[in-house]
Structures are given as structure tokens and as C-alpha cells.
Amino acid sequence: MAYWLVKSEPDAFSWQQQVRNGTEPWTGVRNHQAKRNLDAMRLGDLAFFYHSNIGREIVGVVEVAKEAYPDPTVAADNPKGQWICVDMRAVGAMPAPVGLAAMKADPALADLALIRQSRLSVVPVSSEHWEHICRLGGWSGTRP
DNA sequence: GCCAACGTTGGC
DNA sequence: GCCAACGTTGGC
Numbered sequence: 001m002a003y004w005l006v007k008s009e010p011d012a013f014s015w016q017q018q019v020r021n022g023t024e025p026w027t028g029v030r031n032h033q034a035k036r037n038l039d040a041m042r043l044g045d046l047a048f049f050y051h052s053n054i055g056r057e058i059v060g061v062v063e064v065a066k067e068a069y070p071d072p073t074v075a076a077d078n079p080k081g082q083w084i085c086v087d088m089r090a091v092g093a094m095p096a097p098v099g100l101a102a103m104k105a106d107p108a109l110a111d112l113a114l115i116r117q118s119r120l121s122v123v124p125v126s127s128e129h130w131e132h133i134c135r136l137g138g139w140s141g142t143r144p
Numbered sequence: 145g146c147c148a149a150c151g152t153t154g155g156c
Numbered sequence: 157g158c159c160a161a162c163g164t165t166g167g168c
Contacts, residue, residue, distance in 0.1 A: 009166090031151080053166060100167080119150060119165050 004047035065089040095138035
């Protein structure tokens with residue numbers, strides 16, 4: 001079981017939309033490192049849902065509902081090769097959203113990939129960091 | 145609105 | 157294969 005963090009600008013796709021839709025394809029990743037991370041996701045892996053730009057905080061938890069498959073938002077004949085997506089299912093809202101500023105200020109999270117590689121939209125999270133952030137956010141760890 | 149970080153493109 | 161120019165992301 002691995003942990004991840006995925007970013008979305010709420011203008012484009014928000015946590016509220018994720019909750020409303022339940023399960024939703026996580027499309028639009030156009031970066032090779034992010035693609036590798038998507039490809040490494042396994043069914044049932046959990047990910048923090050982070051609002052970039054507006055909010056700049058972790059607002060919820062999603063789980064991988066379907067492993068990597070071709071991203072339907074890219075043309076099938078795209079000569080650049082195959083981009084991929086996964087399906088994400090909303091698990092629950094973070095009781096107390098964890099802001100970027102709080103994570104940056106926390107020495108325990110100094111080497112978080114979110115901070116070290118701020119432009120990467122799909123990043124791994126270690127189990128230590130996962131548990132630490134869950135404590136900050138008041139996440140019980142249980143599924144609703 | 146600005147800027148840093150980084151990826152991509154194209155000339156050579 | 158190198159590197160400058162440019163575009164994009166995302167924080168501030």
C-alpha cells in the first residue's frame with residue numbers, strides 16, 4: 001500500500017466536484033515524472049487531494065479505484081505517445097484542511113515531495129509523512 | 145503581477 | 157549534443 005498526493009486547481013476540478021461525482025478519472029497529467037507516479041499506483045492506494053493555487057491546502061482523501069489506463073482526453077493518434085490516467089474515488093474530507101504554509105513550517109515535513117518539487121502534480125508520500133499529515137488534519141484513518 | 149523552477153523547443 | 161529562448165506551473 002502506497003500513499004500519494006495529487007494536485008488540482010479548484011477552478012479546473014475541485015474536491016467538491018470529486019465528492020459529487022464519487023469516482024472520477026484523474027486526467028490531464030502531461031509530465032513524465034507525474035506519469036511514472038500514476039503508473040505506480042495500485043488499486044486501493046490512498047492519496048491526499050490538494051487544492052493548488054486557490055486554497056493551497058489538502059482538503060480530502062481519495063483512493064485509487066482503477067489502475068493506469070490511456071488518458072481519454074488525449075487524442076488516440078497523438079504522436080507524442082501515450083499519456084495515462086487513473087480513476088480516483090472520494091474517501092472523505094479532511095476534517096481540518098492542512099495548508100501548505102503549515103506543512104512548510106513543520107520540520108517533520110521538510111523533505112516532503114510537495115515542497116521540494118512544487119511543480120510536480122502527482123507525488124509520492126511516505127507512510128511517516130502520511131500519518132503525520134493525517135494527525136494535523138484530524139483524519140481518523142477509517143473509511144466512512 | 146511578479147518571479148523561481150523547470151520542461152520543451154529549435155538553432156547551431 | 158549544447159544552450160538560449162520561451163512557455164507553464166504554482167507560490168507569494
